[in-house]
Amino acid sequence: MYSRIATRFKVGVAAFAAAGSLFAAPVSADEIKVGLLSQYSGTYSWWGQEYDRGVELFMSETGGKVGNHTITVIKRDEGGANPQRARQLAQELVVRDKVQYLTGGVFTPTVMGTADVVDQTKTPYIFINGATSSMTNKTPYFARVGYTSWTYCVPLMKWAFEKGAREAVSVTADYAPGTDIANAFDETFTELGGKIKENIKVPLGTTDFSTYLQRVADSGVKHVFMFMPVGPMSAGFIKAFQDRGLGKAGVTLYAGAETQESDLPAIGDSAQGIITALHYSPYLETPENKAFVAKYKAKFGADAIPSLASMGAYDAMQVIAHMIKATNGKKDGDAAMEAIKGYSWTSPRGPVTIDPKTREITQNVYIREVRKTPDGLLGNVPIHTYENVVEPWHAKNSK
Helix, strand or coil, X not given: CCCCCCCCCCCCCCHHHHCHHHHHCCCCCCEEEEEEEECCCCCCCHHHHHHHHHHHHHHHHHCCEECCEEEEEEEEECCCCCHHHHHHHHHHHHHHCCCCEEEECCCHHHHHHCHHHHHHHCCCEEECCCCCHHHHHXXXXXXXXXXXXXXXXXXXXHHHHHCCCCEEEEEEECCHHHHHHHHHHHHHHHHHCCEEEEEEEECCCCCCCHHHHHHHHHHCXXXXXXXXXXXXXXXXXXXXXXXXXXXXXXXEEEECHHHCCCCHHHHCHHXXXXXXXXXXXXXXXXXXXXXHHHHHXXXXXXXXXXXXXXXXXXXXXXXXXXXXXXXXXXXXXHHHHHHHCCCEEEECCEEEEECCCCCCEEEEEEEEEEEECCCCCEEEEEEEEEEEECCHHHHHHCC
16 A cells, blocks of 8 residues: 555644644654655545655655755545545644655645645645646645646647637536636637637536537537546546547547546547647656656656656655755745745756746646657657746736
8 A cells, every 4th residue: 555544633723823832843853754645545546656656766866865864755645635634634744743844735625625734834835736726825835846727728728729729618627626727718718819619517527428528519619628637537538529529520629637648548549639738748858858757667667657746746856855955954834935936947847946926836838749659659749838837827816
């Protein structure tokens, strides 16, 4: 098992002030504890596997050390999109296990569920996934190394418009990130001069997409923008879209992370030609990414392919290492967060910087096309780069 299920350990919010000494209690000078929250059971356990792999790569490269400090990672299972459980686990990790940093996070609700714990204990949380743009506004101790809906949506809309799209339908999962991306699709495409004729909302966990695809067909549009959580729902929708013959009928499907390499075998060759936008592809032709892919395959098998999740976990550990170095291992959430504002490094995804104002990551966004790769597999091959994309939602709403 990737982790044991934590025992119940309740600490009310009001108790935090009274128990302040617990948060300041030092761990041994040479040990820094990091809490990793992810999905290790159920439908989305792929995230746990990939986060573990990214962390393991970082630990093997560094020997698990930053200077004289040794990193210990403590893993916990979020158990689905359960904010109450995520909050409980964050409390346990900070109060009982004395972690100095949190990382991981798969869903917006689970990351947001930890916000009061993170805020009141001044524990930096470098979260990897969760695409709702407003998340970093919740507490100054949140920083994101993944991407927001708007980060990939704006370049994707530009690409689609430049390629002739003028009317479209969006199909989005019916939860907070889906609402965020539906707004991003609508606002961006409208500003460019296009029109979203309808936003079709699909409940989480849907397996039969026939009703929704009939609405797509009835709309008469030739361009569809989709958003679903990575995993079975994404693969199911894309496969149903192609099986229904919409692609063959000339309807272009645009997406983000939904064509993850791990899901493409389940979709099959009909996925070829789907256009996506994202901040990473394992097929990036850069020295840093080639080295990352080679190390990943050497450690996890020749057929293993790194993902946005393993790459994100690897980068999250880089950020935490920078915090540890800047604070010389001391527990000081304010100093740690200050240290990463404006921090830049070269990631497997390309050059990146933590925006000092928003704690969002500035990064390249790649337009990718699902193609057969030289190794005979389906993959998201970059065909265009939008360089140094500053998180658009914050830029738009800070004016």
